[in-house]
Amino acid sequence: MTPFVLGFGKVVFVIRHSFASDFQEVFTEERFGGRIRVEYVYQELDCLPEGFTVPEGRVKPWGTNHAILVARDAVHEPFAVINADDFYGAEAFRTIAEYLRGLNGASGRYCMVAYELSRTL
Structure with a gap:
């Protein structure tokens, strides 16, 4: 299942310069059939x-909040954050996309897809 099928029009990958060229060769707009914009920060x-x-x-990366900070110039619409090491399936995309579609321009509203701890270990 790809992001555009679930209602997203853009993916912003937050990556390190050290592997940018290898990553950008694989994760392109063409990989998603040209149906979704791909940006890198x-x-x-x-x-x-x-x-x-x-x-x-x-030496450790700063984490998710820092990733959102460095993506600030690439994101100008309601968005979802998915960590590469903690993604639990397409249903998470569906749940977030549905919530974001229901915002109708409202700001200052947030949500999180949660899982029972026993299902994540």
């Missing part, structure tokens, strides 16, 4: 708000 440790610095010795 880069999540690097030093992409931080003004006044913040990377602590000495930090």
Whole structure:
């Protein structure tokens, strides 16, 4: 099941520069039959708000909130966030897409698809 089938018109992949060319060869608009826009943004440790610095010795990525921060210039519509290591199937896409379609321009509204812990381990 692909995102466009479930009501999404764009995918923004948040990736590191270190594997960008390999990733971009595989995940293209053509891979999705040209039916969805594909954009890439880069999540690097030093992409931080003004006044913040990377602590000495930090090598781990900052995580989901930072990914959303670096995607801010690519996302101008209601959106869903799916982590590559925590995606639980197409039903999550359907649930989020249905919620977002129901917003009708409203802002400041949020949702999360939750799962029973026993189904995620």
